[in-house]
Amino acid sequence: xxxxxxxxxxxxxxxxxxxxxxxxxxxxxxxxxxxxxxxxxxxxxxxxxxxxxxxxxxxxxxxxxxxxxxxxxxxxxxxxxxxxxxxxxxxxxxxxxxxxxxxxxxxxxxxxxxxxxxxxxxxxxxxxxxxxxxxxxxxxxxxxxxxxxxxxxxxxxxxxxxxxxxxxxxxxxxxxxxxxxxxxxxxxxxxxxxxxxxxxxxxxxxxxxxxxxxxxxxxxxxxxxxxxxxxxxxxxxxxxxxxxxxxxxxxxxxxxxxxxxxxxxxxxxxxxxxxxxxxxxxxxxxxxx
Ligand SMILES: [Zn+2]
Numbered sequence: 001x002x003x004x005x006x007x008x009x010x011x012x013x014x015x016x017x018x019x020x021x022x023x024x025x026x027x028x029x030x031x032x033x034x035x036x037x038x039x040x041x042x043x044x045x046x047x048x049x050x051x052x053x054x055x056x057x058x059x060x061x062x063x064x065x066x067x068x069x070x071x072x073x074x075x076x077x078x079x080x081x082x083x084x085x086x087x088x089x090x091x092x093x094x095x096x097x098x099x100x101x102x103x104x105x106x107x108x109x110x111x112x113x114x115x116x117x118x119x120x121x122x123x124x125x126x127x128x129x130x131x132x133x134x135x136x137x138x139x140x141x142x143x144x145x146x147x148x149x150x151x152x153x154x155x156x157x158x159x160x161x162x163x164x165x166x167x168x169x170x171x172x173x174x175x176x177x178x179x180x181x182x183x184x185x186x187x188x189x190x191x192x193x194x195x196x197x198x199x200x201x202x203x204x205x206x207x208x209x210x211x212x213x214x215x216x217x218x219x220x221x222x223x224x225x226x227x228x229x230x231x232x233x234x235x236x237x238x239x240x241x242x243x244x245x246x247x248x249x250x251x252x253x254x255x256x257x258x259x260x261x262x263x264x265x266x267x268x269x270x271x272x273x274x275x276x277x278x279x280x281x282x283x284x285x286x287x288x289x
Contacts, residue, residue: 012227124160149181
């Protein structure tokens with residue numbers, strides 16, 4: 001069953017690298033039926049930035065990739081920017097905890113400025129390293145996350161959270177953190193959600209689900225907002241380490257096939273973007289400039 005031509009088909013979290021398949025991966029996404037990507041920045045040269053200028057160059061690389069994706073494949077790529085929380089680990093060794101936090105906050109301010117200038121649509125990934133860290137790092141990450149929320153409140157944009165898997169208590173504390181910062185809960189997205197969370201248990205925080213086949217079947221009827229993502233890494237050294245960029249369009253087609261209708265796909269692909277980002281994704285083929 002073909003998907004409706006005006007339905008956006010969206011991967012809500014991926015990375016592309018100039019050293020990997022880059023635009024070629026977006027071309028495969030398009031060929032599989034995908035129309036929009038949320039393109040998150042990353043460290044492109046394999047080591048964490050040591051200066052704010054390093055972060056600026058990193059963000060520029062992401063922006064250039066998004067422009068090439070749009071020009072060369074017709075896929076709309078929304079830019080998502082932040083210093084990666086894991087950068088704090090190496091940063092604390094190189095610059096000391098205070099220096100690492102300062103650089104991180106400066107980079108968050110820069111990302112916020114880009115959102116204000118409409119060069120990016122969200123702050124991400126922000127949060128905490130997903131593995132045990134040396135003493136003191138968790139506190140630095142907490143402070144960095146609070147700063148991220150304050151920037152998000154100021155520029156009125158979503159935050160895309162990187163963290164270990166969350167249980168109900170984890171979602172609750174994330175919601176409480178958003179409340180304290182004055183950020184609406186529906187502006188907080190838990191990226192890389194690997195298990196279904198009961199809509200009520202998410203406490204208003206929005207899961208972005210990894211598009212694994214079984215998980216997609218479980219969540220297909222959940223009320224919006226929720227997203228699908230691959231977290232595609234585009235790392236030539238780790239082929240197959242993550243879901244391929246063609247996964248979301250393939251899962252979308254399977255969901256529509258199973259239901260005999262694409263009706264439910266408007267939830268993750270349109271309503272959720274409207275709710276979380278505050279605007280409607282431009283329908284495919286609508287000739288956005
Ligand atoms: Zn990611």
